Amino acid sequence: MRLVMRSEYFKGNYEEVYGMEVAMKRKLFFWKKKEVVKNQFRKEFGFLRQKVDDDKFIDLDEVLQQVINKESSITAIVASAGSGKTTLVRRIARMTLGHSLANTDAIAGPSQLKYRLIRYIEIKGMQDKGFIKPSKFLFGGLFPDETNEECAYQWLLQNQSKAVLFFDGLDQAVWKIDNKGDEKINPYTAASAATIMYNILSRNLLADTKIVITSREFQVSDLPVEARPADIITLSGLTLDDAKKLFVFLIRQHGDEAWEKIETMSPRLINLVFIPVFLVLTAVIMAKNPNEPPPKTVTGLYKKITSNLSSVKNITQADAIVGVINKLKAMSYHGMEEGRVTFSENDLRKFGLTKEEVRDLMMKVPGNNLLSCNLLDGSFIFFFCHQSLQEFLAAGFVVEMTRKKFTSFNSKHLHKERWSVVRRFVCGLIYDETPDNIYEISNRSLKRQILGGSIRSQLKKKKDKHVRMELYTAIYESGDADLMRQISDIDASDISLSRDEAHIVGSLAVRSESLDRLDLNNCNINDELLAIITGSLEKRIQVSSSIKHLD
Template structure:
């Protein structure tokens, strides 16, 4: 009896170790990854900074009579002001919140560092010897309603498929027996094209169902009711969660501290002093506050480094920053022999279609339909790897890809709206879906490009009239 008990205990410990070793092997080794390229800058050399978190209930402004909520721009702005009044907590204390809450949601604006926070939480949890962190991204589980699977397949078998079945059995059994020692991390609620159901009946644990139903069953406590669940999302997706599925607490991801932003900027451009940072403050003050966003900071730094040298000349808006950084790709090897304008237009069409379908995943077959291939666009999109790394490329033509960041996809979608749509198409698009929350970043890029063109051609008042007309 005792021998069997200790044998099982050792097997459990070996299973936990195998899971953590597997994650270390196939996940990013560093906490920070780049959405844009920097020459001779390595993740290990980047100073470590931590995001600020404010504990605030983002649902307090909703009507108690509504099951779901579609926020107006005015209400969202007011809520973001209210976040500043919330209780600030240290990032490394977030795991301790499980003592008070079973399910929490980390909310952040585009580029605020939600994915980096998700990765760091996973690594932080894995440092505990007798805790397990099961982590995945919504884009990894964006299966259709026809793709039925069990909870074990969703959380264990598919994400950790290269582990032996006997090891996966031990992990699954350990999770159920030790739910209070488990954390489930899911990144990017806004990146799926399905909606959570308003209510769910009690399901049989072994019954196969859609990924949407499985996620909802975990969130509302039907399954794994003692597992600590942490998810990340943009605000608009968080606000649309039905009441029965809402988190016990919400945390808003704030901007970087100014000194941290300056330190990262200097690292990205390999500067020895603060001259360029100070030039941004004086020559492009409208960009300075945006540089407190981790993602935009990278794009500003990359836009400052072009073939003409290091400068902030002409960087008058976020849109100009993105366009400058993307246009500089024509000087990389993959585009040197290609028609840059034609390829950019084709990528814009792909980006628009993906955004319209509420997805960030693009198939290689879709690129081929537009006359593109992976080698041509690998600086704009990356092969969609899961934990199996390069082995995810099962067959050429079936590989999955995504843009280096969702905002890059949204910038390209805006380019298609302005370059690939007729006036009639744009009017129909604007009257139907353009002003839904899902398109908020695309709207910003679209207006930014229009204003940028207008300022160059002296048509500012004309374009402003049309923008106000459509709003």
């Protein structure tokens, strides 16, 4: 086997890199206990436009300075599911407001504020309502009538440099920004939400306004070149030490014992708990079932979450809980098909659900779309406590399809990037032999053949390296020896690997029986990630002399 690496890292310098690397240090407060936690950001490769001249690490205050001091910039915060994008961007929005107020001349008053408008917009609440005005896109729902929306928008056009707009969750939009290059509009033209967003990102609209967006990686990489942000910050998550500190604190009395159990029995989870949402979910499961072994995969973790829904109001029997979960599976899948992560009360009724039945898994907020957001009109929208939970439930619906529908889904949706997390869970559920009463999978062997053949076919194609990494993750999640042993080429080059991805790469390399190349070129590998990969490889290969001299 040929192991391809880059020696520049070990010499303490890098070749030309795109993007920016940030090490965020911040304090988190849990009730009366104070914990110091480091959130780290890492370089992102492959789809950025602008070079960075150095490899400087910056903390949260310096991230704020980038937002408030860099003229006319667009900054994207990208990360995988559960990494804390929304938490971070909300905090930056509050810090931007606080900084602006703190630096205001007390005599001059609000007119001298550096930023007089700081607008936070959740994209997941925006429905596709056909053609709308930019004023409605930006201010819809804030005021009782359109006159005030127009006044606010007119002020923004005249004071662009005094505003910061935060768009949270670009990947959750029901509309897609693609091939919009010939759809430039003027500030008063009614257009689709996708076209308006394209014009904002490409700086045709509000060119002097600071923009901050959050998204999963694939949505940013799919943007037209002229609409891609110049500065991209990628959230890497917690350090392992900080993850342990928080995990032990959440579980309290048996925290150290539970952590040791994960370290010895579930290597996948130990490399996932640096992602905040997985840390919390793992802590919940380990605290509730301290005597049981920890789940070995993400699929196993989510199966335990759904099987522990015993506190739903008015539902005490297991059969009734399974019925609710089955309805949620169907609603989640149809939401994915429509590109939606929010649901109305009518959606709940359509699938035979009540607000009380979904309260453990979904959050309820006042109705929020491009047309209205009125606390008093009685309308609400619902969304899952985390998007990955909707994706897991959608996967549950997929694996229970008939053979014909499963084959159709495989060819229509399975390998689209928006469905990549669903694909991971489909692999985990299809290949999982653990008995349970929630998932009834017919024709399992046949579905495995369809799924395995489809994934092998995708790997043979010339794919974007981030897409290949998603396929590696899906194979690992399946735990299927046949899929793993047939991997002949692992190309992780130009991917800024996380701990979990490093663990997956090393594990697949060990289990493959035909691997002849492992390409780690330009992977931003540090000593910790290298130890994770080589810790697995030592079981299989002798590290060559060409690698030994790079320490």
